[in-house]
Amino acid sequence: MTEFTEANRKYFDQLATTYQDKFADSMKMLSEQTLSNRLWISDLWTDTVAQDQEIRMLEYACGPGNISMTLAPFLTQIIGIDVSDNMVAEFNRNANLLGLADKAISRTADLLTDDVPVDFAVAPYMDLDMLTVSMALHHFEQPDRALKQLGARLKKGGVCFIIDLVADSGHGHDHGHSHNHDHGERQREFGNAAHTVKSHGFSQESMRELFQGAGFGGVEYKVLAQPLVFVKDEKTFSKTAFMARAQRL
Numbered sequence: 001m002t003e004f005t006e007a008n009r010k011y012f013d014q015l016a017t018t019y020q021d022k023f024a025d026s027m028k029m030l031s032e033q034t035l036s037n038r039l040w041i042s043d044l045w046t047d048t049v050a051q052d053q054e055i056r057m058l059e060y061a062c063g064p065g066n067i068s069m070t071l072a073p074f075l076t077q078i079i080g081i082d083v084s085d086n087m088v089a090e091f092n093r094n095a096n097l098l099g100l101a102d103k104a105i106s107r108t109a110d111l112l113t114d115d116v117p118v119d120f121a122v123a124p125y126m127d128l129d130m131l132t133v134s135m136a137l138h139h140f141e142q143p144d145r146a147l148k149q150l151g152a153r154l155k156k157g158g159v160c161f162i163i164d165l166v167a168d169s170g171h172g173h174d175h176g177h178s179h180n181h182d183h184g185e186r187q188r189e190f191g192n193a194a195h196t197v198k199s200h201g202f203s204q205e206s207m208r209e210l211f212q213g214a215g216f217g218g219v220e221y222k223v224l225a226q227p228l229v230f231v232k233d234e235k236t237f238s239k240t241a242f243m244a245r246a247q248r249l
């Protein structure tokens with residue numbers, strides 16, 4: 001694990017038990033948007049194909065599993081992976097509470113290193129129908145490399161679904177004037193999470209480049225009309241999120 005990933009692990013381990021309360025409104029909005037855009041994301045769901053067809057999804061950097069739990073009724077198997085043990089525990093607790101423990105399970109791992117344990121090189125971690133990364137791409141040290149590494153786990157034709165922040169997407173007081181992505185700017189924008197953030201978000205063009213560089217086609221990108229609103233250090237922040245999808249060629 002790199003120093004940067006370790007910083008993420010530590011930060012999110014501490015945040016895990018309060019994360020869902022803290023970001024409740026944003027998570028609700030993202031869950032609703034995911035559901036209403038489900039057929040835009042993919043046409044392969046349990047209610048769109050033959051009943052006995054397996055549809056397997058990996059949610060990487062899953063946290064408590066908001067998107068996994070949202071899509072669970074339309075999938076046959078879900079694996080959550082996160083570097084934080086406490087986030088993995090939250091995911092598994094949620095799956096139990098929702099009666100989804102038979103189809104959704106999470107494990108701690110770093111799949112973005114050079115030495116991923118061999119047990120992750122076989123089913124159920126390979127040959128996936130779907131890969132989801134929600135609100136985490138901006139926490140990865142090398143998003144381009146991450147999409148290549150994770151994308152290789154999909155079947156050909158498999159769908160990658162990303163939710164993240166639109167580049168320079170602050171509204172009002174907390175942002176808006178600067179494209180200078182130095183430490184001070186990051187600090188101002190992300191507060192005490194600044195050291196865990198590598199990118200300030202992704203434009204449509206940058207997502208297209210990332211996907212194409214990782215062997216994906218059919219790229220679509222949608223800016224969400226409702227902002228993500230959350231409170232940090234007693235200040236209210238508002239950011240614009242996007243959804244993007246692409247298919248492995």
Ligand SMILES: C[S@@+](CC[C@H](N)C(=O)[O-])C[C@H]1O[C@@H](n2cnc3c(N)ncnc32)[C@H](O)[C@@H]1O
Nearest residue numbers: 008012061062063082083084087134135136139
């Ligand atoms: C902002 S949270 C998003 C959680 C969840 N996906 C959601 O949409 O609510 C970012 C998550 O990414 C995880 N994370 C950060 N860097 C990671 C990495 N390199 N590999 C795996 N997980 C990582 C953190 O532990 C944390 O759970």
